[in-house]
Amino acid sequence: MFWIIYLFAATLICYFLTDSSKYALHKFVLLFITFITPAQIEVSGSEYAPAIFAFIFNIVLEQNFSIRVLRPLILSLPVGLIILILYSIFKRKFF
Numbered sequence: 001m002f003w004i005i006y007l008f009a010a011t012l013i014c015y016f017l018t019d020s021s022k023y024a025l026h027k028f029v030l031l032f033i034t035f036i037t038p039a040q041i042e043v044s045g046s047e048y049a050p051a052i053f054a055f056i057f058n059i060v061l062e063q064n065f066s067i068r069v070l071r072p073l074i075l076s077l078p079v080g081l082i083i084l085i086l087y088s089i090f091k092r093k094f095f
Contacts, residue, residue, distance in 0.1 A: 006050070010035040026084050033080040039069040 014031040018024045039051035049057075051073040058064040067074075 007036060026088075029080055029084055030077065033076050034073065037073045037076045039072050041069075043068075 010032060014028050014035065017031055018027045021027075034052055035050060037051045038048040039054050041047045041049050041054060051069050054069040055067070058066065058069060
């Protein structure tokens with residue numbers, strides 16, 4: 001239930017943060033990926049939280065400067081960027 005509400009809120013936040021420019025879709029997708037990428041809270045646990053917020057929580061409250069929770073984000077942002085580039089090339093060639 002938490003993730004459904006969080007996905008809805010992340011979608012709305014991304015929608016309001018993007019402007020109506022040429023690259024609005026690109027901004028929306030990259031922001032959305034940034035907000036929804038999950039990371040494990042603990043190494044041995046099976047509980048997940050959004051990676052960017054778990055990283056901020058680790059720095060501010062636990063003073064743990066490990067980038068372990070950012071690994072999924074580091075992997076998912078380039079994949080999203082590659083998909084956006086391929087989409088742009090496809091759109092330019094065929095439409």
